[in-house]
Amino acid sequence: MRWQDQTEAPALPSAAAFLTRLGVLDSVRLTQRGNTSPRVVITADCLEAISFHLAKARTEMGGLLLGRAYAGLNGQADAQILVAARSVPSQAFDSTNVSLRMEAEVWTAARPFLDKGDIVLGWYHSHPDLGAFFSDTDRTTQRAFFRQPYSLGIVIDPVRQEMKAYLGPDSAPIPAENVMVYEGHP
């Protein structure tokens, strides 16, 4: 067997063009924060789709997050603005109120959108009435399969109406103030 790796580091586009599309007020809201953690933009359509999906059951459910990652405004190469524009719910899964197994078909369901330019930004799942936090299992999955610096993990408790976001292979918590719901279509 011969194996020739052709992996290339992703070159993220600058956030400047994205911020221009946002408009002045939303750009200011997004960029003027008191910390240096990346900003997360979730479109209202995406959040509504996720909420609708996760409200269907009192067991854990989840799926993939698709969208774009943008580099910083000041020449930083690392991701500074993450835009979650679409969710792909797992349709083949096995779950309880404390566990979830999403079969591989969710990746196939995501592929048509990846072919159109979206990237796998991350994943989401629910913790019904358990609170929104990343468990050890969640951290292991994030480290194994969402290992890019821009990889986003979102956990939602649809009962307590809590949401937490985590970033990168180390599941670094993203401050709530850095997460913005955007009504438009960036």
Next chain:
Amino acid sequence: MTDVKFIIRTADQTRKAEVEMDRTNQGADIVQAAVDNWALPTDTDYSLVNVTTGKALVPSQLLDENYVRPGDILEVQPVLVAG
């Protein structure tokens, strides 16, 4: 023995490799090669899909011409677990 050259990538499309394998290998051998070369978790279930043809390859499937043609793109898709 006949070799076949194809592309293998992760399901999130962040990793890619060109692979040349003997057609006597099986689907499981491709997954194992991806696990070994990319340090993927060994305690995870994976599916193997030929993206070019849309066909899934079961672990025991030989890499014959009906399943893997030269230049095809194959994808290693992990099952995701949460707790």
